[in-house]
Amino acid sequence: MARDYSMTGPDARRAVASGLVTEKWYRTPIDRKVMKALMKRSDQPATRDTVLLFGLMALFAGGAIAVMPSWWALPLWLAYGVLYGSAMDSRWHECGHGTAFKTRWKNSALYQIASFCMIRDPYCWKYSHARHHSDTIIVGRDPEVAIMRPVMVLKMLANLVGLLDFVDGIKRMGIHASGRMLPDEQDYVAPVFHPKTVRTSRIWLGIYAVTVAAALVFQSWVPLLLIGLPRLFGCWHMVLTGWLQHGGLADNVLDHRLNCRTVYMNPVSRFIYWNMNYHVEHHMFPLVPFSKLPELHRACAWDFPAPNASIRDGYAEMLPALWRQRTDPDFHLRRPLPETANPYHDGPAAQAA
């Protein structure tokens, strides 16, 4: 069946009419005392990781500038880029949930910096992500579907270097700076935040203008390599891990075990991704901080499909499904549950079938 992913199209109306817009998502039963302990906030893990993140960014960028124009600058800029264009995505995400730090101003400060790096308006994307959690991979409702069906391989490849997202971010920033909001944003962003979006976009445009001017005045790529361009050449890790979150799985269901994927990853990727490889767990219990997700994963294991053993294992499962979804958009993977698990909650689509 054809899909219309716009927020104002026929699939949006169909989702409401068929009962997919609801709070009745399946949740694995977990003892309240255990959940309370899992939700407890702490500043320590995020402070440690933030000091490490900015320290490494300064080290890589400083090293790259010091050795330019040698080719040795290339790997240093690439490493800086991954931290700017990928690690900042996970910081944007965790701080948007308010779960990174116990101290609220620390969440807000890192959220603003990460939003700038990712070219995502902090207010629009706060609401966009709230909708993603309300209506995860519900066609016409979720504004953050990374892989739409039928799958278009060229589009995916373009986004591997951030082309579409970069252009979209710049376009939205320009429209916001002119004092306007886009139709999809008017659907999910509270009007009280529209003036803040406009103000933010104007500040950001000013920063980019100064950056470009500095590049021209000093006849140097360095300002652009520090600000802006890493969103393109450093986002590949975010994209590759992000595709695994929901790729090849079901849409229009009310059970995160059916439309999210948990993948075991190496420590470096987990640092960059801030443990979002535990993605079923995160969607089912979004108040649990990134540092507690491994613990939550163990508490839910009896009720969840087996995680993928590695990034490679995740792709081995996902890629054939995406290839088939080029021509068969209704196809999706349905992974077996352990015997101890509660049955899948498919929602109204399955009941109607």
Added chain:
Amino acid sequence: MADWVDAIATTDVDAEDVIRFDHGSRTFVIVRDHEDNYYCTDGMCTHEDVHLEDGLVVEATIECPKHSSIFDCASGEVETPPACENLCTYPVKVEGGRVFVEI
């Protein structure tokens, strides 16, 4: 006219935690803060229809379990988006180990 309704025992909810309380066709939450003060607010978040019974209580605030809006339990005031509307709050008194809510 509002009545005082016997809602829960004080021991039904731990310190810095929340419990659901249904009365007639309405649903509420009763929050006990870190200093053993009790509060009653509407049960549903004002952003979307998500019940606050699974939320996180920190001191005298409650955080929606779905989208992380934080509300002051005493005033109902929303402190962080995406919610924009305050929660309704209800007077509470504690007598003889029971929590009463004026509804």
